[in-house]
Amino acid sequence: MKNRCLRIVLLLILSLILGLGWWVPSATADTENQKLVAEVWRIVNQSYVDETFNHQNWWLVRQKALKQYIKNREETYSVIGKMLASLDDPFTRHLQPSQYRNLQVSTSGELTGVGLQIALDEETGVLQVVTPIAGSPAQKAGIKPGDRILKIDGVSTTEFTLDEAAAQMRGPMGSQVVLTVAGRESETQEVTLVRDRIALNPVIAQLRSSPGSVPVGYIRLNQFNGNAVAEVAHAISGLEKQGADAYILDLRNNPGGLLQAGIEIARFWLDRGTIVYTVNRQGIIGSFEATNAALTNDPLVVLVNRGTASASEILAGALQDNQRAQIVGEKTFGKGLIQSLFDLSDGSGLAVTVAKYETPNHHDINKLGITPDRLISWEPTAFDQVATEVDQQYKTALEILTNTSVVANAPLGDRG
Template identity: 65%
Template sequence: MRQRAFWVGLIVVLQIVVGVFWWSPPALALTEEQKLVSEVWRIVNRSYVDDTFNHQNWWRVRQQALKERMTDRQQAYDVIEKMLARLDDPFTRLLRPQQYKTLQVSTSGELTGVGLQIAIDSETKNLEAIAPIAGTPAEFAGIQPKDLILNIDGVPTTQLTLEEAATRMRGPVGSHVVLRVQRHSDRQIKDLDLVRDRIAINPVYADLRTLDDKTDRQVGYIRLTQFSANATSEMTRALEDLEERGADAYVLDLRNNPGGLLQAGIEIARLWLEDRTIVYTVNRQAILGSFEATDSALTDDPLVVLVNQGTASASEILAGALQDNERATLVGARTFGKGLIQSLFDLSDNAGLAVTVARYETPSHKDINKLGITPDFEIEPEALTRDIVATSKDKSYQTAIDWLTRQGLVASTTSLPQAAKN
C-alpha cells in the first residue's frame, strides 16, 4: 500500500512538472536592437583572445545587456559599448557605420581630419598620441608620440570613447579643431588650433643618397609611415627603383609609424627576409601559429631600421622580425608596445566590430605588449619635425649613416660608433 502511494505521488509530481512545462509562456521574440546586441556578443564569445573575458561571466553580461532599454539603434550602440567596456580592452570596440566607413577609407585611400593616430592607455585611461601622420596638420603642429590629448574643442577626452575622440578630430577640409595637449617631454599644456585637411595615404618616401664624401657608395633611405593597403606595392616599387639605381645599403625609417594592416606588415617583411619566421601568433587556446618569409627578398644589402616610441603594432612586427633574424640593426628609442592583433567583423547594419583575437610574439618569442622592442642601440627620444628628419641634425639617422660608413657596408650587427652607445 505504501509502495502504491509512492507511485501515485510520483505520477502527480510528474503531471505537475509536465503541466508547468507545457503551460510555460513562449519566449518573446528579440527586437532588432536586441538581435544586434546578441550578434556582437556571439562574435566576441567565439573570437576574443581572453577566454575569461577579463574574468567576467560573459553569459550573464549578455543577459544584463538584453534587459537594457533599447528603443532605437543609437541606444543599442550605447548598450553594446557598455558591454564591451567590461573587457577593459580599448582595442575591442564598436565602429558605428560612419566610423567603420571612415576606417575602411583610411586604410585604402584618403580621409579628412588632422592626421593623428591615437590610443587610450588601458591603465590610466588617458587619450594619447601614437604618432602623427607625415605631412598632416598634427605633424605641423608638433604633436609627438605619447603626448596626452586632454580635450577636443573643450570636451574632456576622459568622457569620450576612442572612436568618439577620432570622430571629433575629423571634419570638413578647412574647418578648425582645438586640441589641448600635454607634452610627454616636459608636461607643459598647450592649446593647439589645427585646421583640418585632406589626409592622403602615401605611405612610402624613398631617396638615394651618397653615403660619404670619400666614396661613391649609395644608401637608400626609405620612410614608411603607415601599413595601408597600398604600402606593400609602394615599398616594392621603391626598393626595385633604389636597387636599379645602385643602392649599396638601406636605412628604413619606421619612426612614428603607428601600424595598420597586419598583412601589409607581413608582406613587407618578406621583401627583406628569406626563409625565416616573421611573427608568431597565439590565440585564446594558446595555439601557436606563424607567418613565414619565403624566397622573395628583393635585397640582402646591409640594413639599419630606425624606431621610436611612435613605432607601433605592424611596425613592431616588422622591426622585431628584422632584429630577431639578425637581418637589421635597430637604432632609436624603445617602441610603443602594442602586441595585440585585431580582426574586423562586418555587422548586419553596416557597423563594424574590432575584436582582439590574438597576441603576437617576435621570432625569438618575445611578447612586446606594453613593453615594446628595445633597439640594439638606444638614442635619447627626440622630437621629429619635417626640417630635422633624415638630416645631419637627426641623431638616429646620423648614427645609422655613421655605422654604415664605419662598417664599410659589411652586413654586421656587432658594433656602432662609441658615441651612439649612450
C-alpha cells in the first residue's frame, strides 16, 4: 500500500511537471527580463530628483512590475515604460538600443533625418516643435517653433512616445517622410520632407561692421552638442583678431543639449561669479563657477525667444544675473531639469531627471523661463533674414551695442 501511494505521488508530480512544461523553457528569459526591469527601478530609486516618486510608493511599483510574467524583450520594454510613466515626467524615459544610439549620435554632432527638435506639451500631450535645426529639411520647408505635429506618415502622433516620434522622423538619407503640421494660426497642412544628413555644426560667426558703428561679432549658437565648446571658442578668438569691440550671442531656437557645454561656454564670457546652481532631491545645492578665464570682456547682448531652452537658459541666466549681458527677445521655453544618461545591460539606455537648476540669483527656470531685459516679440522670418535689418530683435541688440555711452562705459562687459 505504501509503495502504491508513493507511485501515485510520483505520477502526480510528473504530471504537474509535464503540464507546466510550457513555461519552463522561457523561465531563464523571464528572469533576464525581470532583471532588466529591476535594474531600471534601482537606477531611478537611487537617482530620481523627486524623493516622493510622484507621491507614490515606489517599492510597490517595483513589486507590481516584477509580479508580471514577461515573455520577451518587447514586453519588458512595455513594463519599463509603464513603470516610468507613473512618474509623470516626460524627460525620464527608457531608450531602446536604436533610440539610445541615435541620441548618442545626435549629441556627438551628426544625424540623418529632417532636423527637428521636438517636445511633448505637458498639458495637451501634443507633439510640438521646439525648433528646426538651421539649414535642415524641416527649416527649409518652413516649419516653425511652436508648430504642432499631428501625424507622421499618416499615423497620429498620440500613438508615439517622444522618442518613438523622433525615431519615425529619422531614416536613411534621401528617403521621404510626410508630416501633418498645424501652425499657431495657419491651417493644417501636409509637408513632405526628404531626409538628409544633418551636420550639427552649431556655430555661425561673422563680424558685422558699418560706418560710424562699432565692429560687432555676431555668434549664432544652434545647439549645445559635442562640437559647441570648441566652435564657440574658435569663433570668439577669430572675431577678436578681426577687431570685434562688442558681441551679439544669438540663442534663439536653441533647444539646449549638453549641460557641461553650457557651463564651459558661460566661462568664455565670465571672469568670475556663479554660473548655475543644481539642486538634487535631498535639497543639496551644488554650483558651477567661472574660472577667471574669460576670452573677452567686450559688451554683450544675448538674443532669446520661446525656442530657447535648457542649457541655453542656463547660459542666458548666468550672463543676466552676473550683469555680464543684456537679454533681448521673448521669455524662454522654461526647461530647468537636468537628466543623466545611464547604460543598461541590454544595450538600451535610461534618461533620468536627477536635479533641477537655478540661476545665480536662485531663479527657478522650470516652466517659468528667463524674462529678457528688453521684451521684443519674435516675428517669424525666413532663414536668410535672421540677424538682418528686418529682424527687430537683432536690430534692438545693435542699437544697445552701438550706443556711444554703453560702449564707452562698458557696463555689459568689463566689471573691473
